Amino acid sequence: xxxxxxxxxxxxxxxxxxxxxxxxxxxxxxxxxxxxxxxxxxxxxxxxxxxxxxxxxxxxxxxxxxxxxxxxxxxxxxxxxxxxxxxxxxxxxxxxxxxxxxxxxxxxxxxxx
Amino acid sequence: xxxxxxxxxxxxxxxxxxxxxxxxxxxxxxxxxxxxxxxxxxxxxxxxxxxxxxxxxxxxxxxxxxxxxxxxxxxxxxxxxxxxxxxxxxxxxxxxxxxxxxxxxxxxxx
Numbered sequence: 001x002x003x004x005x006x007x008x009x010x011x012x013x014x015x016x017x018x019x020x021x022x023x024x025x026x027x028x029x030x031x032x033x034x035x036x037x038x039x040x041x042x043x044x045x046x047x048x049x050x051x052x053x054x055x056x057x058x059x060x061x062x063x064x065x066x067x068x069x070x071x072x073x074x075x076x077x078x079x080x081x082x083x084x085x086x087x088x089x090x091x092x093x094x095x096x097x098x099x100x101x102x103x104x105x106x107x108x109x110x111x112x113x
Numbered sequence: 114x115x116x117x118x119x120x121x122x123x124x125x126x127x128x129x130x131x132x133x134x135x136x137x138x139x140x141x142x143x144x145x146x147x148x149x150x151x152x153x154x155x156x157x158x159x160x161x162x163x164x165x166x167x168x169x170x171x172x173x174x175x176x177x178x179x180x181x182x183x184x185x186x187x188x189x190x191x192x193x194x195x196x197x198x199x200x201x202x203x204x205x206x207x208x209x210x211x212x213x214x215x216x217x218x219x220x221x222x223x
Contacts, residue, residue: 004155037214043201045156045214091155099144099207100169103155 002027004094006104013082014112021077021107023092029053034068034075035093035101045091051075079109087111115140117206117215125221126194134189134218138206144168145187146212147179148203156203162187194222 003026013019025034036048049059051068059066063080079086089108095101118137126132138145144163148156158171162181181187185206191198199222205212 042216043219044216045203047213050211093155095212099212100146100158100161100171101148101156101205101212102158103148105155 002029002032002094002096002102004092004102004104006092006107008107009105010108010110012110012112015084016081018078018080019082019109019111021079021090021092021109023075023077023104025073025075025092025094027094027096029096031096033095035091035095036066036075036077037091037093037103039089039091039106041088048077082111084111084113117142117204117213119202119204119215119218121218122216123219123221125223127223128194128196130194130222131190131192132194132220134191134202134204134220136187136189136204136206136215138185138187138204139213142206142208142213143185144207145181145185146205146207147187147189148205149173150201150203150217151197152200159189191220196222198222 005024032053034051038046056068065078067076089106091103091106093101093103120135146161147159150156159173160170161168165181176192178190201217201219203217204215
């Protein structure tokens, strides 16, 4: 069965600090996709990144970076120099070839001014 | 290019009633998936439509049904509403594994 675990329910950091959101996944598929979504208070899910299971290269996009490690089934997300606008709920998710997305329970991130 | 749109934005219903939610996919997308997000939880997959057929289904009762039209838009129907059906209902459209989510419909059952 597929499963995504986000062990951190809620995190609070002071603005400009770096913060890492953890994600561990389970799947028996060899081909799968991993995602991170941001959900601000408005409720809309904002797509941040998608990685396929064959691409373990880390990725950086501005202040955001992602560390994908198949050996530990982890796909962690780091925000560098956090800002108040980063405050939101962040979801890690997994999908297989059938395109169904399994979400974690989310991590609520508070960036304090 | 309009993204995924959903209507209505908010809805209040009474237990036992029926509700229909609507979704228009992003232009060019042929697959529509529906998710239920209860308060404080991650979205849960309800079902997915492709070529007007239900392609796969999550762990939801038959009270949840759907439809996809020839223009790829979709409806989610929920019968015999329960208080526990109160949630944000998200629609996602996709083409080759790129899923885009709509803003959601917040359903409150009283």
